[in-house]
Amino acid sequence: MPFIDIFSDYSALDYVSDIVDILVVWFVIYKLIMLIKGTKAVQLLKGIFVIIIVRGLSSIFGLDTLGWMMEQALTWGFLAIIIIFQPELRRALEQLGRGRLFSRTGLQEEEEQEQMIESMTKAVSYMAKRRIGALLTLERETGMSDYIETGIPLDAKISSQLLINIFIPNTPLHDGAVIVQKNQIAAAACYLPLSESPFISKELGTRHRAALGVSEVTDSITIVVSEETGAISITKNGELHRDLSLERFREILTLELIGDKTNASSTKWSFRGKKENG
Structure with a gap:
């Protein structure tokens, strides 16, 4: 009966208030997870969860010394989190100050994607005509912070002029x-892992091998402009689509970044170094 009495004191407004409270907390947690997604903070969070699990198991099995150590780690961990997550916390506060942390909508993101596709298409068209070699990787779900750290940080808005200027020879x-993260150029002059596949055509150079290599270990999309022929290629999931027309290039990017689920099956990726479609 006391249990029933507790709930009898709740009004409809109390129930609504609790539900809203829970939803807001989950939304904040979701935004924070999206903020640190693809950074080293994710790995550190996994480490914290491991410490919590070990602490719980030590209590269950009576491992007092181990439990004390984990307790100390958690007690002083808050200070460590502030120090370790300092870049992410600063970025979150900056976005909150600009009003950007919770303001992004699906329509805004789609507009940004369209602008990015337009800028990349213009840049690729210019470089292909003049046979300017280029290598451009778009981060998706798999974080690419490790590769970004090998290059020169830019954190710049994407424009066709900037992309062209980056890849001008002898600069x-x-x-x-160039690695694009969250619709911005995160860094340039980055090192990507080279593919070791024995099926790669001998005529493909280092740029194509790097594009294939990163597509084998991440879900990124990588754009290559050949310095020798000016041919445009795209890699994804360890597959290469070569010698694309500018219209086909734009079509694939639009399909992958904005999406057209009804026509998803029409995009065919061909690779393995035998009969690449052109």
Whole structure:
């Protein structure tokens, strides 16, 4: 009866208030997870969860010394979190100050994607005509912070002029890959892992091998402009689509970044170094 009496004191407004409270907390947690997604903070969070699990198991099995150690780690861990997560916390506060942390909508994101596709199409068209070699990787679900750290940080808004300028031969940033993260150029002159597949055509150079290599270990999309022929290629999931027309290039990017689920099966990726479609 006391249990029933507790709930009898709740009004409809109390129930609504509790539900809203829970939803807001989950939304904040979701936004924080999205903020640190793809950074080293994710791995550190996993470590914290491991410590919590070990602490619980030590209590169950009576491992007092181990439990005390985990207790100390958790007690002083809050200070460590502030120090370790300092870049992520600063970025979150900056976005909150600009009003951007919770303001992004699906329509805004789609507009940003369209602008990015337009900028990349213009840049690729210019470079292909003049046979300017380029390597451009778009981060998706798999974080690419480790590769970004190998390059020169830019954190710049994407524009066709900037992309072209980066890849102009004999400039400081032209060698290596540009990595796009969250619709911005995160870094240039980045090193990507080379594919070791024995099926790669011998005519493909280092840029194509790097594009295939990163597509084998992440779900990123990588764009290559050949320095020798000016041909445009795209890699994804360890597959290469070569010698694309500018219209086909735009079509694939639009399909992958914005999406058209009804026509998803029409995009065919061909690779393995035998009969690449052109």
